[in-house]
Amino acid sequence: MKFSKRSLAVKPSATVKVSNKAKQMIADGIDVINLGIGEPDFQTPDSIDQAAIEAINSGKASFYTPASGLSALKDAISQRIKADFDVFYSPDNISVTNGAKMALYTLMQVLVDEGDEVLIPKPGWVSYEQQIVLAGANPVMVSTNDEFKITEETLNEAVTKNTRLLIINSPQNPTGTIYTKEELTAIGNWAIMHNIMIIADDIYGSLVYNGAEFTSLIQLDDNIVAQTILVNGLSKSYSMTGWRIGYIAAAPEIISKVNAILSHSTSNPAAVSQYASIAALTGDQSVVEQMRLAFEDRLNKIYPLLQDVPGFNMAVKPQGAFYMFPNVEEAVRIAGLSSSSELVEKLLDEAHVATVDGAAFGLPGYLRLSYAASLDNLIEAVSRINEYMQSFTK
Numbered sequence: 432m433k434f435s436k437r438s439l440a441v442k443p444s445a446t447v448k449v450s451n452k453a454k455q456m457i458a459d460g461i462d463v464i465n466l467g468i469g470e471p472d473f474q475t476p477d478s479i480d481q482a483a484i485e486a487i488n489s490g491k492a493s494f495y496t497p498a499s500g501l502s503a504l505k506d507a508i509s510q511r512i513k514a515d516f517d518v519f520y521s522p523d524n525i526s527v528t529n530g531a532k533m534a535l536y537t538l539m540q541v542l543v544d545e546g547d548e549v550l551i552p553k554p555g556w557v558s559y560e561q562q563i564v565l566a567g568a569n570p571v572m573v574s575t576n577d578e579f580k581i582t583e584e585t586l587n588e589a590v591t592k593n594t595r596l597l598i599i600n601s602p603q604n605p606t607g608t609i610y611t612k613e614e615l616t617a618i619g620n621w622a623i624m625h626n627i628m629i630i631a632d633d634i635y636g637s638l639v640y641n642g643a644e645f646t647s648l649i650q651l652d653d654n655i656v657a658q659t660i661l662v663n664g665l666s667k668s669y670s671m672t673g674w675r676i677g678y679i680a681a682a683p684e685i686i687s688k689v690n691a692i693l694s695h696s697t698s699n700p701a702a703v704s705q706y707a708s709i710a711a712l713t714g715d716q717s718v719v720e721q722m723r724l725a726f727e728d729r730l731n732k733i734y735p736l737l738q739d740v741p742g743f744n745m746a747v748k749p750q751g752a753f754y755m756f757p758n759v760e761e762a763v764r765i766a767g768l769s770s771s772s773e774l775v776e777k778l779l780d781e782a783h784v785a786t787v788d789g790a791a792f793g794l795p796g797y798l799r800l801s802y803a804a805s806l807d808n809l810i811e812a813v814s815r816i817n818e819y820m821q822s823f824t825k
Contacts, residue, residue, distance in 0.1 A: 437564075437565055437567075440564050440565075441561050441564055441565055442561060444557055444558060444561075445557050445787055445788065445791030446467060446468050446469065446557055446787050446791070446799075447468070449467035449468070449775070449779070449785050449786070449787050450465060450467045450468040450785065452779065452785070453465040453467055453779065453785035456779075456783070461783060462783055463779070463783045463784070463785060464783065464784050464785070464804065464808050464811060464812040464815070465785040465804070466784060466785055466786055466800045466801045466802070466804060466809075466812055467785035467786055467787050467799075467801065468785075468801060469604060469667070469752075469753065469754065469801050469803060470672045470801075470803055471667065471670040471672070471722060471753070471803045472803055472804050472805050472808075473670040473722055473725075474670065475669065475670050475671050475673075475674070475707075476669065476670070476711070476718040478710055478714050478715065478718075479669065479671065479707045479708075479710050479711045479714070480707070481710075482706055482707050482709065482710030482711075483703050483704070483706060483707040483710075485706075486702070486703050486706035486707070487703060491702065491706060492701075492702040492703035492706060493702070494702065495698060495699055495702075496699045496700070496702050496705060497699060498690055498693045498694040498697070498698060498699050499525075499526040499527060499686070499689075499690045499693060499699075500525075500526065500527025500528075500678070500699065500700060500705060501527070501702075501705045501706075501709070502522060503709055504527055504705045504706075504708055504709050504712075505522035505525045505526075505527065505678075506522050507708070507709045507712040507713050508520075508522075508525050508527070508678050508680070508712060509521065509522050509525060510712070510713065511712045511713075512649075512661075512680065515636075515637075516647055516649060516650050517650075518647075518649050518650060518656070520661075520680040523683055523686070524680055524681060524682065524683055524686055525678055525679065525680050525686070526678065526679045526686050526689045526690055526693065527676065527677070527678050527700050527705065527708075528676075528677045528678060528679065528693065528697070528700060529675045529676075529677070529697050529700050529701075530664055530666060530675040530676065530677045531632070531634050531662050531663060531664035531666065531677030531678075532558060532677065533675075533677060533697065534662045534664070534677040534678060534679045535558070535559070535562055535630070535632065535662055536562045536565070537679075537689050537692050537693060537696075538630060538660060538662070538679065538685075538689065539562045539563055539565070539566035539568070540566055540692050541685065541688045541689055541692060542595060542596060542628065542685075543563070543566050543567070543568035543595050543596060544566075544567060544568065545567035545568065546567075546568070546569070546593060547567075547568040547569070547593055547594075547595040547596075548568065548569045548570075548571050548591060548593045548594045548595065549563045549568055549569070549570055549571065549594075549595060549596040549597070549598065550571050550573050550581075550586065550589055550590070550594060550596065550597040550598065550627075551563075551570055551571065551572055551573065551598050551793075552572075552573050552575055552579070552580070552581045552598070552599070552600070552603070553572035553573060553574060553575055553792075553793040553794060554575075554579065554603075554605055554606060554756070554789060554792035554793045554794040554797070555572070555598070555600065555603075555604075555792060555793055556600060556604045556605070556632075556792065557791045557792060559598055560572075560793075568595070569593075571589050571591075571594070572589075572793045573585050573586060573588075573589045574588065574589075577746075577747070578608055578747060579603065579606040579608045579747065579756075580608055580610060580614060581618065582614075582617075583617055583618070583621050586618070586621055590625055590627070594625065594627055595627065595628065596627065596628050596629070596630060597618075597622055597627050597628070597629050597630070598629075598630045598632060599615070599618065599629055599630070599631055599632065599648065600632040600634075600635075601615070601631075601632075601633070601635075601636075601645070601751075602635040602636070602638065602639060602645065602749075602750060602751025602752040603635075603751075603752065604634075604635065604752055604754060604792075605754045605756045605787070605789070605792050605797075605799040606747065606749065606752075606754065606756045607748075607749020607750055607751050607752045607753075607754055607755070607756070608747070608749070608750065608751075609639060609643050609644075609645060609750040609751050610646070611644075611646065612644075612646040612650075612651070615646055615648055615651060615655075616651055616652075616655070619648060619651055619652075619654075619655030619658065619659070620655070622655075622658050623654055623655065623658055627658075628658055628659075628660060629648060629655075629658055629659045629660070630659075630660045630662055631647060631648040631649065631659050631660065631661050631662065632662045632663075633647050633661060633662065633663045634662070634663055634664055634666070634667055634677075635667055635668075635751055635752040635753075636663065636668075636751075637667075637668040637719055637723065638667060638668060638722075638723055638726055638751050638752055638753060639723075639750060639751040640723075640726065640727040640730055640731075640749075640750060640751060641727065641730075641731070641750070643750035643751060645751065647661070648661075649661050649680070657682070660679060660680070660681040660685060661679065661680040661681065662677065662678075662679055663677065663678060663680075664676060664677030664678065665677070665708050665711055665712075667752075667753075668719050668722070668723075669711045669718070669719065670722060671704075671707070671708070671711065674701075674704040674707055674708070675700065675701065675704060676700055676704050676705065676707075676708045726753050726802065726803070728806070729753075729802045729806050729809055730748075730749060730753075730755075730802055732806065732809075732810075733755070733802055733806075733809045733810070733813060734748055734749075734755065736810070736813045736814075736817075737755060737757060737800075737813055737816075739817065740762070740813065740816055740817045740820050741761075741762065741765055741817075741820040741821060741823070741824050742759060742760075742761035742762025742763070742764070742765045742766070742820055743757045743758075743759055743761075743762055743816075743820075744757055744758035744759070744760075744761065745757050746758070753801055753802050753803040754799050754800065754801055754802070755799070755800045755802060756789065756797050756798070756799050756800075757797065757798055757800070758796060758797055759771050759774055759789075759796065759797060759798050760796040762774060762820055763796070765820065765823045765824065766819075766820065766823050767823070770788075770790075770795060770796075771788050771789055771790065771795050771796050771797060771798060772788045772790060772795070774788075774798070775787065775788045775798065777819070778816060778819065781819060782815040782816055782818070782819040783815060784812045784815050784816055786798045786799060786800050787799040800812075
């Protein structure tokens with residue numbers, strides 16, 4: 432059978448691959464703790480569930496909606512952006528998608544052609560690179576500093592005449608890094624100077640800890656905002672990963688092209704999920720804060736425990752999202768292994784803890800561990816990792 436060049440070029444998601452293996456081991460009766468996937472362990476808040484049930488019972492969830500989402504949901508998104516950032520996007524500037532991942536995928540289909548280049552900070556979320564490849568363009572990983580941040584200097588090293596887009600994810604997956612307002616302003620002005628659009632992936636924007644402050648690119652001056660496309664969703668902040676609702680806020684000419692592609696690909700996001708999302712965005716926001724506080728507590732309790740694991744270098748404490756990204760080059764050496772990839776396999780097979788190799792994010796020699804699991808599971812997972820590593824130091 433002949434396969435398309437696109438399908439042969441793309442690589443499966445490393446995070447999904449690890450999570451699937453962990454789930455299969457659990458199904459086989461093995462006590463595995465899965466720190467490999469970015470999924471909150473909280474149930475979706477009851478008020479959101481109830482809105483979905485009401486939509487089903489009333490029959491509203493039974494039919495197609497507009498391809499770009501319900502008008503009421505776009506209104507709710509517009510109001511939420513205004514409430515959170517004091518920035519107004521007309522509902523005509525908003526498109527609803529099947530998760531933020533579909534938003535990013537569709538933007539690549541809209542904005543780049545074969546031979547174009549898209550800049551991604553290194554490390555960066557695993558799907559950015561593959562979505563760019565699927566659009567026929569070339570991903571370019573931009574070097575970062577000791578805080579895992581790109582700078583004007585590293586951008587200048589990466590930019591070419593073919594560069595079309597820059598993706599900024601803050602707080603960042605996999606490191607938890609947050610860009611300051613001053614850093615974003617410098618990057619935004621650089622993008623204007625080079626006529627490069629920025630995609631602001633703000634999916635973790637409500638999950639910041641220990642006094643850290645989140646600034647979105649859409650809060651900067653009008654020239655930078657005009658150069659920026661906002662991508663966000665409800666999966667992380669409202670614990671709605673299974674509901675699959677994301678959105679794009681951008682100039683009308685971009686949204687019209689996005690909507691055209693969505694009309695031929697997904698038809699519309701699931702109606703029941705859209706009604707649930709209206710309730711999430713317009714309802715009591717204290718549920719978001721409750722989850723944020725829980726993640727903050729987990730970070731503060733687990734971070735020092737990981738610092739005590741032999742060979743785990745935790746030099747940069749995350750400020751947001753729910754991931755830790757230790758350098759494990761010394762751990763690889765201590766365990767007599769060849770790579771961080773092999774360490775991931777050993778931790779899963781022998782310590783029964785699922786993690787993700789940093790190579791999937793562009794930085795081999797690191798591991799990503801999600802602290803979106805329960806505190807008890809996190810403490811047990813770190814204990815298992817520590818016990819595994821301690822076995823090589825005796």
